[in-house]
Amino acid sequence: MALIRLFFLLSILRVAFAATAEQWRGRSIYQIIVDRFALPDGADPTACDAGKQTWCGGTWNTIKDNLDYIQSAGFTAIWISPVSQNYVGERTPYGDPYHGYWIQDISKLNDRFGTADDLKALSDEVHRRGMYLMVDVVVNNVMALSNTTDLSKFFFKQQEQYHPYCPVDYSNLTSEQNCWLGDTNVYLPDVNTQDETVVSEYTSWVKDLVQTYNIDGLRIDAAKHVNTDFWPKFCGAAGVFCIGEVYETEVDNCSPYQGPEALDSVLNYPMYAALTNGFAIPGQLNLSAIADTMAQSKKKFKDVGLLGNFLENHDVSRWANVSVDPQSLYNAMTFTFMSDGIPIVYYGQEQYFHGASDPYNREPLWPSKYTNTTAYQIITTLNKLRNFLVNGTDDWLHSEAQLLTTAPHGISVMKGNVVSILTNIGSPPANTSVAVYTPWENNYATTDVLSCRQWAVGSNGTVDVEYTKGGQPVVLVPSDQLKGSGLCGYEAANSTKSTASMASGATSGLSRFDAMMTSALLVLLSLGSFVFN
Numbered sequence: 311m312a313l314i315r316l317f318f319l320l321s322i323l324r325v326a327f328a329a330t331a332e333q334w335r336g337r338s339i340y341q342i343i344v345d346r347f348a349l350p351d352g353a354d355p356t357a358c359d360a361g362k363q364t365w366c367g368g369t370w371n372t373i374k375d376n377l378d379y380i381q382s383a384g385f386t387a388i389w390i391s392p393v394s395q396n397y398v399g400e401r402t403p404y405g406d407p408y409h410g411y412w413i414q415d416i417s418k419l420n421d422r423f424g425t426a427d428d429l430k431a432l433s434d435e436v437h438r439r440g441m442y443l444m445v446d447v448v449v450n451n452v453m454a455l456s457n458t459t460d461l462s463k464f465f466f467k468q469q470e471q472y473h474p475y476c477p478v479d480y481s482n483l484t485s486e487q488n489c490w491l492g493d494t495n496v497y498l499p500d501v502n503t504q505d506e507t508v509v510s511e512y513t514s515w516v517k518d519l520v521q522t523y524n525i526d527g528l529r530i531d532a533a534k535h536v537n538t539d540f541w542p543k544f545c546g547a548a549g550v551f552c553i554g555e556v557y558e559t560e561v562d563n564c565s566p567y568q569g570p571e572a573l574d575s576v577l578n579y580p581m582y583a584a585l586t587n588g589f590a591i592p593g594q595l596n597l598s599a600i601a602d603t604m605a606q607s608k609k610k611f612k613d614v615g616l617l618g619n620f621l622e623n624h625d626v627s628r629w630a631n632v633s634v635d636p637q638s639l640y641n642a643m644t645f646t647f648m649s650d651g652i653p654i655v656y657y658g659q660e661q662y663f664h665g666a667s668d669p670y671n672r673e674p675l676w677p678s679k680y681t682n683t684t685a686y687q688i689i690t691t692l693n694k695l696r697n698f699l700v701n702g703t704d705d706w707l708h709s710e711a712q713l714l715t716t717a718p719h720g721i722s723v724m725k726g727n728v729v730s731i732l733t734n735i736g737s738p739p740a741n742t743s744v745a746v747y748t749p750w751e752n753n754y755a756t757t758d759v760l761s762c763r764q765w766a767v768g769s770n771g772t773v774d775v776e777y778t779k780g781g782q783p784v785v786l787v788p789s790d791q792l793k794g795s796g797l798c799g800y801e802a803a804n805s806t807k808s809t810a811s812m813a814s815g816a817t818s819g820l821s822r823f824d825a826m827m828t829s830a831l832l833v834l835l836s837l838g839s840f841v842f843n
């Protein structure tokens with residue numbers, strides 16, 4: 311009887327979740343490499359070396375058992391690495407498929423990470439907490455150790471279900487879509503996503519996957535490397551939000567992949583590049599790059615509010631590998647939460663992990679002891695504020711962020727009634743200040759939610775931020791709007807965690823991003839690191 315009731319409840323949940331782009335707009339995502347997030351009881355906590363490129367022992371169960379760490383920081387969704395069966399066999403020159411991206415048979419789960427029941431249990435627990443589950447899927451390619459491999463182990467067993475072998479030529483779009491990623495050590499045979507049988511098998515597979523595991527959204531690996539017209543069919547069948555990896559730092563090259571003829575959204579590589587340009591220390595410290603990218607993005611992307619904002623992921627160097635000053639992290643991170651787009655935090659970012667790119671950016675999380683760091687606390691505050699704003703009555707989510715100021719060392723962005731003032735001067739105190747002209751009236755009472763300091767607005771709507779104690783980010787909210795937020799001494803409204811759904815909105819236009827500003831480092835990363843993701 312109890313079982314039947316449980317089953318009934320779960321089937322209701324299944325209908326209730328499966329989220330649309332609009333429902334994802336207000337979410338905040340924590341990205342996880344399943345193998346690296348948490349260890350089972352009794353495992354050796356000192357054994358994992360990211361440089362060894364092998365399994366460390368994380369599972370779907372260990373994620374389920376450690377969701378408090380994620381939810382306490384205010385995240386309302388998790389994105390987990392791929393769940394399908396991977397290459398099984400001898401170690402390759404790039405180690406073992408601990409990351410889950412070396413697909414062999416999509417029809418089976420990866421038993422390294424648990425059983426079907428374990429994955430369902432994770433999904434149910436995520437939903438019980440009012441959170442969403444996003445699963446990473448690899449559609450573009452499978453993995454093989456030769457270009458004349460035996461196809462019998464693969465889901466697609468016919469030669470014509472793959473494009474013929476050729477190495478990718480990145481100056482040729484057809485080649486990017488049809489040739490093989492990887493290299494001659496590890497081939498990534500390119501699935502023929504123009505083939506009708508492939509399309510129909512992929513669409514029925516994804517529909518079934520989403521329903522069976524009650525998945526709310528998909529992150530799509532190497533989305534740029536698939537013919538774009540495949541996505542409306544695939545994501546249409548899935549019936550959930552799709553966000554694609556399009557590793558392009560120029561708005562012009564990235565934006566065509568968002569829209570009704572492509573994907574709901576893409577990861578915001580242009581803004582990632584701009585934030586690195588603007589905030590990384592040492593670095594170019596060019597805040598104009600952010601202003602420029604904002605302006606171009608508004609014109610060119612269909613909907614900037616759905617872009618996935620990030621500072622780190624498994625394909626790029628950790629922020630702290632590129633930038634040595636923690637204030638640079640706090641300021642850049644604040645932008646990813648308080649501007650347009652869906653904030654994404656890669657596990658370990660909150661622990662100041664500082665590995666270089668693949669494989670050093672896939673560190674095990676457990677040696678951090680899940681410490682309540684300053685970064686963790688700032689993330690918690692930003693999530694708390696954003697979750698509160700998302701749920702408010704003034705449609706904060708659909709108000710487009712406006713640039714108020716760009717100064718040599720400061721930038722100010724206003725979204726709805728929230729003014730973020732960010733700087734790249736770093737931790738050392740400096741005798742500098744940034745003056746921001748806001749639309750607020752003289753003497754208007756505001757609160758910086760990060761320090762809980764009160765700020766009165768000066769004449770002509772001016773807000774001055776001094777950096778005599780170092781370059782902290784400032785996030786000003788009208789004090790009377792903080793009632794019910796649970797922030798800075800304002801009582802929280804009596805609530806269960808919000809799963810509110812929201813209305814719609816959009817932007818569009820056209821412009822161009824200057825490639826010159828992308829540092830040599832970023833260019834190298836972008837050439838080198840998506841190949842084996």
Ligand SMILES: *[C@@H]1O[C@H](CO)[C@@H](O)[C@H](O)[C@H]1NC(C)=O
Pocket residue numbers: 457458474475476494
């Ligand atoms: C396999 O790759 C090698 C090395 O690039 C190439 O010489 C050979 O022609 C390829 N074979 C096929 C069947 O494409």
Ligand SMILES: *[C@@H]1O[C@H](CO)[C@@H](O)[C@H](O)[C@H]1NC(C)=O
Pocket residue numbers: 476482483484485488489
């Ligand atoms: C682009 O790549 C495709 C696929 O490899 C190839 O057939 C075509 O000839 C290439 N075009 C040019 C202009 O090189």
Ligand SMILES: *[C@@H]1O[C@H](CO)[C@@H](O)[C@H](O)[C@H]1NC(C)=O
Pocket residue numbers: 594596597598599602824827
């Ligand atoms: C800073 O970025 C802007 C906008 O992208 C660009 O025009 C300018 O050349 C960059 N400045 C430097 C010093 O790189």
Ligand SMILES: *[C@@H]1O[C@H](CO)[C@@H](O)[C@H](O)[C@H]1NC(C)=O
Pocket residue numbers: 630631632634664665666667670
């Ligand atoms: C960057 O990562 C590499 C490899 O993980 C490491 O050797 C180096 O010390 C890191 N740099 C910083 C600044 O953390």
Ligand SMILES: *[C@@H]1O[C@H](CO)[C@@H](O)[C@H](O)[C@H]1NC(C)=O
Pocket residue numbers: 382383682687
């Ligand atoms: C982290 O520390 C802060 C400051 O002491 C505290 O308010 C917060 O509750 C802590 N968070 C967790 C999850 O322990």
Ligand SMILES: *[C@@H]1O[C@H](CO)[C@@H](O)[C@H](O)[C@H]1NC(C)=O
Pocket residue numbers: 741
């Ligand atoms: C800070 O700058 C002001 C104005 O330029 C100057 O009067 C003051 O002496 C400076 N203070 C320090 C500590 O450098």
Ligand SMILES: *[C@@H]1O[C@H](CO)[C@@H](O)[C@H](O)[C@H]1NC(C)=O
Pocket residue numbers: 747748770
């Ligand atoms: C008042 O603010 C506007 C921008 O909002 C600025 O252009 C103007 O210079 C300011 N006036 C004074 C006197 O500061």
Ligand SMILES: *[C@@H]1O[C@H](CO)[C@@H](O)[C@H](O)[C@H]1NC(C)=O
Pocket residue numbers: 794801802803804
């Ligand atoms: C929360 O609920 C309690 C009793 O259930 C009530 O006394 C309190 O005023 C409520 N607080 C808010 C902010 O609504």
Ligand SMILES: *[C@@H]1O[C@H](CO)[C@@H](O)[C@H](O)[C@H]1NC(C)=O
Pocket residue numbers: 697698701803804805806807808810
């Ligand atoms: C969202 O709004 C509803 C209705 O006003 C409220 O019950 C809930 O507590 C709010 N959630 C958050 C996270 O503020």
